[in-house]
Amino acid sequence: MSLPVAAARPAWLFTGRRRLDPIRVASLAACALAAAFLAGLVGLLAVQCLPAWRHEGVAGFLAGGRWFFRARTFGALPMIYGTVAVSAVALVLALPVGLGAALFASEVLPPRARLALKTVIELLAGVPSVVYGLLGVLLLRDWMYRLLSPFDPLSGDTLLTAGVLLAVMILPTVTTFSEDALRGVPGAQRRAARGLGLTRGTTALRVVLPQALPGLAAAALLALGRALGETIAVFLVIGRRDNQLPEGWLSAEPLLQTTRAGQTLTTKLGGSETFLAWGDPLHWAAIAGLGLVLLALVGAVTLVGAILVRKRGGDAARR
Amino acid sequence: MATRRTDRSRAALALAAPLALVLGLALILAACGAPGEAPDGAGTDSAVLRVNGSTTVNPVVSRAAELLRAERGLEITVDTQGGSSGGLAALGEGRVEVAMSSRPVNQHDHDAYPEVDFRPVRIGVDAVALVVSRDVWEGGVHALTRDQMQAIYESRVSNWSELGGPDVPIAFFNKEPGRGTWEVFAKWLYGDPDEAPLVSHLEVGSNEEGRTKVASTAGAVTQLSFAWADGETVFPLAVDSAEGEVVAPTPETVAAGRYPISRQLLVVTDGEPTGTAAELIDYLVGPEGQKLVEKAGYLPLGDADGAVAAEEAPAS
Numbered sequence: 001m002s003l004p005v006a007a008a009r010p011a012w013l014f015t016g017r018r019r020l021d022p023i024r025v026a027s028l029a030a031c032a033l034a035a036a037f038l039a040g041l042v043g044l045l046a047v048q049c050l051p052a053w054r055h056e057g058v059a060g061f062l063a064g065g066r067w068f069f070r071a072r073t074f075g076a077l078p079m080i081y082g083t084v085a086v087s088a089v090a091l092v093l094a095l096p097v098g099l100g101a102a103l104f105a106s107e108v109l110p111p112r113a114r115l116a117l118k119t120v121i122e123l124l125a126g127v128p129s130v131v132y133g134l135l136g137v138l139l140l141r142d143w144m145y146r147l148l149s150p151f152d153p154l155s156g157d158t159l160l161t162a163g164v165l166l167a168v169m170i171l172p173t174v175t176t177f178s179e180d181a182l183r184g185v186p187g188a189q190r191r192a193a194r195g196l197g198l199t200r201g202t203t204a205l206r207v208v209l210p211q212a213l214p215g216l217a218a219a220a221l222l223a224l225g226r227a228l229g230e231t232i233a234v235f236l237v238i239g240r241r242d243n244q245l246p247e248g249w250l251s252a253e254p255l256l257q258t259t260r261a262g263q264t265l266t267t268k269l270g271g272s273e274t275f276l277a278w279g280d281p282l283h284w285a286a287i288a289g290l291g292l293v294l295l296a297l298v299g300a301v302t303l304v305g306a307i308l309v310r311k312r313g314g315d316a317a318r319r
Numbered sequence: 320m321a322t323r324r325t326d327r328s329r330a331a332l333a334l335a336a337p338l339a340l341v342l343g344l345a346l347i348l349a350a351c352g353a354p355g356e357a358p359d360g361a362g363t364d365s366a367v368l369r370v371n372g373s374t375t376v377n378p379v380v381s382r383a384a385e386l387l388r389a390e391r392g393l394e395i396t397v398d399t400q401g402g403s404s405g406g407l408a409a410l411g412e413g414r415v416e417v418a419m420s421s422r423p424v425n426q427h428d429h430d431a432y433p434e435v436d437f438r439p440v441r442i443g444v445d446a447v448a449l450v451v452s453r454d455v456w457e458g459g460v461h462a463l464t465r466d467q468m469q470a471i472y473e474s475r476v477s478n479w480s481e482l483g484g485p486d487v488p489i490a491f492f493n494k495e496p497g498r499g500t501w502e503v504f505a506k507w508l509y510g511d512p513d514e515a516p517l518v519s520h521l522e523v524g525s526n527e528e529g530r531t532k533v534a535s536t537a538g539a540v541t542q543l544s545f546a547w548a549d550g551e552t553v554f555p556l557a558v559d560s561a562e563g564e565v566v567a568p569t570p571e572t573v574a575a576g577r578y579p580i581s582r583q584l585l586v587v588t589d590g591e592p593t594g595t596a597a598e599l600i601d602y603l604v605g606p607e608g609q610k611l612v613e614k615a616g617y618l619p620l621g622d623a624d625g626a627v628a629a630e631e632a633p634a635s
Contacts, residue, residue, distance in 0.1 A: 068517040070496075142535055154490040155536040157521060240495075240522040261521050272495045272524060 045292045052285035061289055065245050069273065074286035076293060078245050081254075082159060082262040083297070086234065087227040089163025089258060090170055095220055098174030105175075106182035107204040118176065125172035133233035136165040141237050151259040157239030159258040165233055170223040177222055181215025182208055214308045221305030228298045231266035240267050265294040367394040368595040372406020372419030374399045375445060375499050376584045378615045380419055383599065383608055393595050410589055411435050416596050418587040421445065421499075438592065439585040442603045443612035443619055446545035446573040446581035447503045448555035452533050455540065456554035458485030462567075464559045469508055471540065473516055479538055487538035492529060493520035494542045500526075504542045507580040526616075545573060545581075546616055573618055584617060 013028065015021040052061055056074050064075020101121075105114050144164065145156030185208045193203040209216075239261025246253035269290055277283040370380055377399050384395035399419075401408065406418035411432030424437045449463060460479060463471075470476045471491055480486045494501040505512035523529040526547040533539040534552040545568055548555035557567035560579045572578040592600050602608045609619040 070513070071517055137531065145536070152488065154488060155492075155521060155532065155539065157532070236528065242519040242522075244519070271522070272498060276496065 042292075042295065045288050045295065049285045049289035049292050051282050052289040055282055055285075061286070062293070065243065067242055067286075069277070069283050069286070072282065074283075074289070076265070076286075076290055078243050079263050079265045079268050079290065080293065081245055081257075082238070082264040083228060083266070083294070085159050085254070085258050085262070086162045086166060086238070086264055087224055089160060090166035090227045091220060091224055093164060093167035094171045094174050094223065098171050098219070098223075099178050099216065101175045102178035102182055103204055103209075105179050107200065107208065118179065121172045121176050121179075125176060129169060129230055129233040132165060132169045133236055136161070136233060136237045140165055148259050151256070153259055154261065155239065157237055157241075157261050159238060159260065159262045162234045162238040162264070163258065165237055166227045166230060169230065169233055170227050173223040173226055174219055177219030178212075178216050181212040181219060184215055185211045214311050218305045218308035221301050221308065225298050225302040225305060228301060229266065229294065231270045234264060235267050235270050238262060238264065238267055240271060242268075265290050265297075269294070367396055368417065368599065369396050369398075369415040370406075370417040370419060370586075370599075371398040371400055371409045371415045372587075373403040373421040373584075375403075375421040375582075376419035376442070376586070379442065379584070379608070379611045379617070380586065380599075380603065382611050382615075383602055386607070387599065387602060391598070393598065395595065395599060407437070407587060410437070410587060413589075416588065417592075417599065420585045420587055421582050423583060423585070424587060436590045437587055438590060439583075439587045440592075440600050440604065441583050441585055441620065442600075442608065443584040443615075443617040444573055444576075444581055445499065445503065445584060445617045446568055446578060447500050447507075447542050448545050448548035448568045449558065449580070450530070450533055450541060450543045450548050450553035450555050452536060452539040452553065454487060454537050455479055455484055458487070460484035460556065462557035462559070462565050465508060468558070472508060472518060474518065485538075490536050490539045491520050492523045492532055492536075492539060492541035493518070494529065495522050495524050498524070500542050500544055503580060503582050506582075544616060545618065570618065574620070584612070 013020060013024050015024075052074055055072070056064060061074060061076055062080070063077050064073070065077050066073050066075045067078065105117050109117065140161055141156035143156075144158060144161040145153065148156075148158060148160065189207055189211065190203055193207040194200070198207070240263050241261035242263055244257065244260060244262045246257040269287065274287055277287045370384070377397065381397045384393075384397050387393040387395060397419075398415075399405075403418075403420040403422050406415070407420055407424065407428050408431070409415040410418035411428065420439070424439050428437060449468065451460060458479060460482060463482070467476075467482055471482075471489055472493075476482060476489065478486060478488055494504065502512050505515040509515045523532055523541060526544050529541045529543050530547050530549075530553050533541050533543075540556075543553065543555075545555075547553075548568065555568050557565045558579060560566045560577060564577075566572050566578045568578045568580075573581055576583075586600055586603060588596055588600070591597075603611075604620065612619045
C-alpha cells in the first residue's frame with residue numbers, strides 16, 4: 001500500500017524520518033481550527049453587513065453623523081469618534097503613570113520588591129472588567145459629575161468618565177508591558193553608562209528609555225487594543241447618547257465634547273438595539289457593520305503592537 | 320510496514336479528536352435548531368393547546384405552561400410570532416386557541432375577523448412611572464402633563480423652571496428603544512411608538528440603572544417600570560389622564576385603569592374558553608398565576624377579578 005502523502009510530506013510533522021508526531025499533528029489541527037473560526041467570523045460579519053454598505057455607501061456609513069434606525073439612517077461616525085475619544089483619554093492618562101511606575105520598578109526597586117510589585121500589577125490586569133464597571137458606577141460617575149460641574153454636564157455619564165475608567169483598567173497592562181520593555185535593555189548598557197559617570201536618573205532616561213521605545217510603543221498599542229474593545233465597564237458610565245459629534249474639528253470642541261455624554265461602537269453593540277435589529281436585514285447589517293469597524297480597529301492596533309513586540313525581541317536577540 | 324500503520328493510526332487519532340469535537344458541536348447545534356420547525360406540524364393535533372402573541376405577556380404564560388405540563392400533563396405550546404397583533408391574527412385565523420396581547424382588542428381586529436368572538440381576559444397590568452430626582456420633586460414638580468412630557472422628549476424645554484420647577488437643567492434619561500417600558504411610554508405620548516420623533520437622549524437600559532442614575536443626577540427624569548418607583552430615591556410624578564384629571568401612579572389607580580401610562584396584559588380566546596384553554600386561563604388569574612405575574616415584574620390583578628376584567632377590557 002502506498003501513501004499518497006508520502007510524496008509531499010511536510011518534514012516538520014515528523015519526529016524521525018517516518019514517525020508522524022501526534023503532538024505536532026494535533027497542534028496543527030488546533031491551529032487550523034482557530035484560524036478557520038477567525039476567518040469564518042470575519043467572513044460572516046463581512047457578508048452580513050453588505051446591505052448596509054449598499055444602503056449608505058462606504059463613505060456614508062463611516063462618515064455619516066446620524067443614526068436613526070427607524071428612519072433607516074445609519075451613520076457610524078459619532079460612535080467611531082466616541083471610541084477614539086474614550087481610548088485617547090485613557091491612553092493620555094494611563095501612559096505617563098504606567099511608564100513612571102515601570103521606570104521605578106525596573107530601574108529603582110531591588111529585584112525582590114520588583115517581583116512582588118509585578119505580581120500585584122499582573123493580578124490587577126486580570127481583574128474582570130465588570131468589577132471596574134461597578135466601581136465606575138459607584139464612585140467615578142459621581143466624582144466626575146462633581147469635578148466637571150464647571151462644564152455643566154447633564155449627568156456624570158460622559159466620554160471623560162468612560163476614559164478615566166478605561167485608564168484605570170489599562171494601567172496595569174501599560175505598566176507591566178512597559179516594565180518588560182525596560183528590562184529588555186541589557187544590564188551591560190546600564191553598567192557602562194554608570195561607569196561613564198552618569199547618574200542613575202540620567203541612565204534611565206537617556207540610555208535605557210530610548211532603547212526601549214519600540215517596546216514601550218507596543219505596550220501602549222496593546223493597552224489601546226484592550227481599551228478599544230472594552231464594553232462592560234464603559235457601558236454604564238458613558239450615557240449611551242447617540243449622534244453626538246463635536247461642532248467643529250479644528251478647535252477645542254473635540255476636547256470639550258468629552259465632557260458630554262456619547263456612545264462608542266462597543267456600547268452601541270452592547271445595547272438592546274442589537275436585539276431589535278435581528279430580523280431586519282438592513283438594520284442588522286448596520287449593526288454588523290459596526291462590529292466589522294470595531295474588529296478592524298482593534299485588529300490593526302493589536303497587529304502593529306505585536307509587530308513592535310517582535311521587533312524588540314529581535315533587537316534584543318541580536319545584541 | 321507495521322510501524323507505518325501504527326504511525327498512521329496514531330496520527331488519525333490525533334486528527335480525529337478535534338474533528339469529533341467539531342462534529343459533536345455541530346450535532347448539538349443542529350439538535351437545538353430543530354425544535355423551531357416543530358410547531359408547523361402541530362397544526363392538526365387538537366390535543367395540544369396553541370398560544371401565540373405578545374412578548375410582554377409571554378414570560379408569564381410560558382412559565383405557567385411549563386408548570387401545568389409538569390403538574391397536570393397539559394400540552395401547551397407558546398410562541399411569540401408577530402407580538403400582540405400576530406397573536407390576535409393567529410387567533411382570528413384559527414391557527415391558535417389562545418392569543419397573548421399587551422394591547423386591547425381593537426376595531427381593526429373585529430373588522431378583519433368579523434365572525435370571531437374575541438374574549439379578552441386580563442391577567443395583569445404593566446405600568447410606567449415618570450420618576451424625577453429629589454431636587455426636582457422638592458422643587459415643586461409633582462405632576463407633568465402629556466404636552467409637557469412631549470416638550471421634554473422633543474428637547475423644546477431644557478430647564479425645570481420652564482415647567483414651574485427649580486432652576487436646574489432637565490437631564491432626561493430615555494429608556495432604550497426596544498424595551499417594553501419605552502413602547503408603553505411612547506404609545507401614551509404619541510399614540511403609536513412609530514410616531515415618536517427621532518431624538519438622541521442619554522439612554523438607560525435596566526430599571527436598576529435608570530433608578531440609580533436618576534437618584535444621583537440633578538434635574539433627572541426617566542421612565543421607570545412602576546414597581547421600581549420607590550418614592551424614596553426617585554419620585555413618581557402624577558400625569559393627566561384622558562379625562563383631564565391628574566392621576567398619581569398608585570396600585571389603586573393602576574388597577575382601576577385610571578393611570579394612563581399602563582397597559583393590560585391580556586389573554587384572548589375565540590368565544591368562551593373551554594378545556595385546556597379554560598384551565599390555563601383559570602391558572603393565570605388564580606393565585607399561582609398571579610404570583611408569576613408579580614415575578615415577571617408586572618402588577619397582579621389585585622382587587623379586580625379576571626371575569627370582571629374581561630368585560631372591562633375595551634372592545635374598540
